Amino acid sequence: ETGVTQTPRHLVMGMTNKKSLKCEQHLGHNAMYWYKQSAKKPLELMFVYSLEERVENNSVPSRFSPECPNSSHLFLHLHTLQPEDSALYLCASSRTSGSGTGELFFGEGSRLTVL
Amino acid sequence: QKEVEQNSGPLSVPEGAIASLNCTYSDRGSQSFFWYRQYSGKSPELIMSIYSNGDKEDGRFTAQLNKASQYVSLLIRDSQPSDSATYLCGGLDSSYKLIFGSGTRLLVRP
Numbered sequence A: 001e002t003g004v005t006q007t008p009r010h011l012v013m014g015m016t017n018k019k020s021l022k023c024e025q026h027l028g029h030n031a032m033y034w035y036k037q038s039a040k041k042p043l044e045l046m047f048v049y050s051l052e053e054r055v056e057n058n059s060v061p062s063r064f065s066p067e068c069p070n071s072s073h074l075f076l077h078l079h080t081l082q083p084e085d086s087a088l089y090l091c092a093s094s095r096t097s098g099s100g101t102g103e104l105f106f107g108e109g110s111r112l113t114v115l
Numbered sequence B: 001q002k003e004v005e006q007n008s009g010p011l012s013v014p015e016g017a018i019a020s021l022n023c024t025y026s027d028r029g030s031q032s033f034f035w036y037r038q039y040s041g042k043s044p045e046l047i048m049s050i051y052s053n054g055d056k057e058d059g060r061f062t063a064q065l066n067k068a069s070q071y072v073s074l075l076i077r078d079s080q081p082s083d084s085a086t087y088l089c090g091g092l093d094s095s096y097k098l099i100f101g102s103g104t105r106l107l108v109r110p
Helices: A098-102
Strands: A004-007 A012-013 A018-025 A033-039 A045-049 A054-058 A064-070 A073-079 A087-094 A112-115 B012-013 B019-025 B032-038 B045-050 B056-058 B061-066 B070-075 B085-092 B098-100 B104-109
Touching: A012 A018, A018 A033, A018 A087, A033 A073, A033 B056, A045 A064, A045 A073, A073 A087, A073 B032, A098 B032, A098 B085, B019 B032, B019 B085, B019 B104, B032 B061, B032 B070, B045 B056, B045 B061, B070 B085
Parallel strands: A012 A112, B012 B104
Antiparallel strands: A004 A018, A018 A073, A033 A045, A033 A087, A045 A054, A064 A073, A087 A112, B019 B070, B032 B045, B032 B085, B056 B061, B061 B070, B085 B098, B085 B104
């Protein structure tokens, strides 16, 4: 138990569906992240929120839409996805200051399959 | 393009041996480095961080950093089968984004 909880753990969706991934952290951190992990590729940083403001949008297609209503919750809204978007989506949190931003606590991930 | 490079492996070592995992990085502005362990089907977990040149030891793990050579390594002494996992190297770039390598798979043979 890392203190970061993701739901759902598994999601299958068609290309025309709209779904959302949810992340909640109980660590008192002020930064939250979405990473994408595909087979044989490095973890890809998608979005960073620091103090509830989006500070990074790493050239992610607009079919992925993040939302951070407060410092404990993070969502990733999904719509009109493509089969190549199938991957493990990892949420993480950290402190906001200096090197603490490298000490990430990950959730268990949401395994997404797009048909 | 800021990159962190790792050999994908698998690195196979016998139980009790020293496992040596290596990582190079391209961004000279990177100052802090992190090793994460990821078991199959699980999420990454932080095991070591290193911020200055030299060695940092924590139990059976030693992280080494050489900023002049842009090289980071992780040594695991007395390797155990439970150490079998993928090890991810990450470097914090100058804008405090953590850039990961693709990971090295370690297999410790009983």
